[in-house]
Amino acid sequence: MINIVYLGKRGGGALLAKDLLLFGQESNLVNLGMLSSENELNGYFQGNNKITFTSVSHELRTLWKLPSNLIKQCYVSFKWASTTRDEIVLFVMPSPFDLVTMLIIRMFNRKITFICHEYKSHDGEIWPTSRAIRRRIKLSELVITLNKSDADKISKLIFEKSLIVLSHPVLDLQRSIPVIETKGTEIQHPIFLFVGRIKKYKGIERLLEAWSRTDKGFLVIAGEGRIEGTIPPRAVVINRWLSEGEIGYLMDLSDAIIFPYTSASQSGLIPLAISKELTIFVSDLEGLKAQLLNYSDRTIWIDPIGSETILGELKSYADQFIPRIKSGEIASSGPSMIAFLEDIEETWSTLQRGRDSYGCT
Known part of the structure; x- marks a missing residue:
């Protein structure tokens, strides 16, 4: 035992x-x-x-x-x-x-x-x-x-x-959280999500710098901590601790989740994002690559330094975005x-x- x-x-x-x-x-x-x-x-x-x-x-x-x-x-x-x-x-x-x-x-x-x-x-x-x-x-x-x-x-x-x-x-969502079959059908531009405590290594500043130069979509930043600088247009901040249910709800509303970390070897939220079938923007770091080894078709890699690749990938995703219906199938990479x-x-x-x-x- x-x-x-x-x-x-x-x-x-x-x-x-x-x-x-x-x-x-x-x-x-x-x-x-x-x-x-x-x-x-x-x-x-x-x-x-x-x-x-x-x-x-x-x-x-x-x-x-x-x-x-x-x-x-x-x-x-x-x-x-x-x-x-x-x-x-x-x-x-x-x-x-x-x-x-x-x-x-x-x-x-x-x-x-x-x-x-x-x-x-x-x-x-x-x-x-x-x-x-x-x-x-x-x-x-x-x-x-x-x-x-x-x-x-x-x-x-x-x-x-x-x-x-x-x-x-990876959490088996079919046993713990009801799967939401549809999402985004009324919104013509993607919703991007950053969730987690605001810490220096999580790269929130470079995400905001990149977002300030985009022109499509919405960004939700959810988690407690201090954010430096001003919040750009089309960005919403929920600056407090969130329960697991609230995190799951925000993921259900979102089309993509962003992990712009400057250093990290894993994230406890990646398995939940995979189970929710989200597109994942993630820094090209060894440990994170291992977590997403079997989820490459919905993973977009970004440079862990600077904001240019974040900007380019956000624009590319928004330009090609098509509101989608979830398949109801649960993905797994672990x-x-x-x-x-x-x-x-x-x-x-x-x-x-x-x-x-x-x-x-």
């Missing part, structure tokens, strides 16, 4: 942890889950007695509670360590307080698995630091990356550890959540057989 830990608050890690827990527990592949009480997707787990909610806080205003919360976190972690002694414990991407839990569980359980979605911190980002990522890699017995490019870099940090590459799992979990279990079975053959414990 697999047990899942994610102590972050939101973002791609929260989305992935939520889907792995929901589909994994339904398929009897996942037993327990540990989530932060501040996780904004906790509504999916109301009444689920196999989910532990911890009291760790991510707000500076509650730092005075940190000592007592850490004591509680240690207690929960020791309890978890005894319960999951012979089972896989999967840490879904780094979160500020999961190191305490990882250290305690490691005292009793060597089947610690860590999904490392980036081998270093993003440009301009405070968390996770490169040092924090390396610490979690060193404490894990099995490290999972979501693309070969990161795996090649991480392999230099790993000694006597196991490293595997698994494609980012394994399902269940297949992802099964691959982890199979990897551990292989590792255990190898250890047993050499008389290891």
Whole structure:
């Protein structure tokens, strides 16, 4: 059995942890889950007695509670360590307080698995630091990356550890969100979407610079964060955190989604965009290319530097745009959540057989 830990608050890690827990527990592949009480997707787990909610806080205003919360976190972690002694414990991407839990569980359980979605911190980002990522890699017995490019870099940090590459799992929308059959039939120009927290490495400034020189279509920028400069015409900003349902609704209204990142090795929103059958404008970066390997017919590559290729591709798409009817078929460029979990279990079975053959414990 697999047990899942994610102590972050939101973002791609929260989305992935939520889907792995929901589909994994339904398929009897996942037993327990540990989530932060501040996780904004906790509504999916109301009444689920196999989910532990911890009291760790991510707000500076509650730092005075940190000592007592850490004591509680240690207690929960020791309890978890005894319960999951012979089972896989999967840490879904780094979160500020999961190191305490990882250290305690490691005292009793060597089947610690860590999904490392980036081998270093993003440009301009405070968390996770490169040092924090390396610490979690060193404490894990099995490290999972979501693309070969990161795996090649991480392999230099790993000694006597196991490293595997698994494609980012894709949400099965037919089981979780009703498919909208038609879109865009009343609008003669495309709707482009950028969604996610506004961060320096996500390239929003160069997207806006390119958009200011276009003359067709509409741009929706949805996510919390500070946007520098003025907002050009035909652009709408929704400057706040959005729920998963709201993100899905915006994707249903849109014709294309844009990931103008200047650096990144994956995006947790790409699998959802694929499932929604959107045209994807994305920076030509190794990890993102791996995520979209089987979705090339609807992928438009843009230069991760500057705004000229963004401008050219936006104009070209708008000029050729034809309002379309969705086929209702769900596209896929990666394994399902269940297949992802099964691959982890199979990897551990292989590792255990190898250890047993050499008389290891």
